[in-house]
Amino acid sequence: MDWFKRKKQVIFPVEKKDVPDGLWMKCDGCGAILYKKELEQKMYVCPECNQHFRIGSDTYIKILFDEGSFKETNAKVASADPLNFTDVKSYKDKYLGTVKKTGLNEAVITGTAKLNKQSVVAALMDFRFMGGSMGSVVGEKIGRAIDLAYKKNQPLIILSASGGARMHEGVLSLMQMAKTSSKLARLDQKGIPYISILTNPTTGGTTASYAMLGDINIAEPGALIGFAGPRVIKQTIGQDLPIGFQRSEFVRDHGFLDIIAHRHELKERISGILKFYAHKNPLK
C-alpha cells in the first residue's frame, strides 16, 4: 500500500511571458487580472467583483456629461502660497511638480455642461492632485461655481474625491468651509438643486464643507466617506469599529446618504433627479 507515497514531481521551469507594461492591471478588490482596454469600456468597474476604481475628473466628465458639452470655467485660478509653507519639500515645489505630473491646474475642475441635454454647473474634484486636498483655490473655484449656478438658475453638481483640507495652507483651507457652505445656503434659498456625488474617498474638511450638504447626496458603492479616519476614531473611543465602517453602504444605512449608485447608472440616476426637480420647481 503506497497510497500516501508522494509521486515524484518534475518541476518545469515556467517560461516568463513578457506582458507589455501598462496593458493589464490587478484588481485590488478581488485580485483578478484585468485588461485595461476592457476596464475602460466598463467605466473602470471590475467585472468580477464590482470594485469601483479611482478615476480622474477627466474620466468623470466623459461618464457624466453629454459629449463635448463640458466648458471649463476659471481654469487659471492658482494658489499663491501665502504661508511660504515647507515640510519635506516646499509647498511651491510640490504644487508645481503635481501640475507637471498630472497636467491638472488644481484639485478641482469647474465648468458648465449638459447632462442628458439638461444644463448644469459642475465642479469635479481630482484625487490625483495632492490627494484632492481642498485649499483656497479649490474653495474659491467651488464658490464661483455655486455663484454661477445661482446666476444662471441651473442645478449644481459637485463630485468629491478628497482626503480633506490642504494642510499646506493652514487655516486658509479651513476658511473654505464657511465660504462654500454659506454660498450653498444662498443657492438653497433660491430653490436651486445641488446634487453631491461622493466618490472614494470623501473625507475630512471636504465632507464637512460641501460634500454632505447636497439636496441629494449620492455615492458610489464601497466609497470611504467620513470626517476623521477610522484609526483616529478607534484611538479616541477605545473601541473596535464595526465591519464596513465609513463605507457608502454603512453611511447610507445610518442616514447620511440618499442613494448609492453603481457607476454605470450614475448619469441616469442624476438625470432622473434633475427631471424631478425641474418638474417640482421649474427653473427659468
Ligand SMILES: [Zn+2]
Ligand atoms: Zn475585482
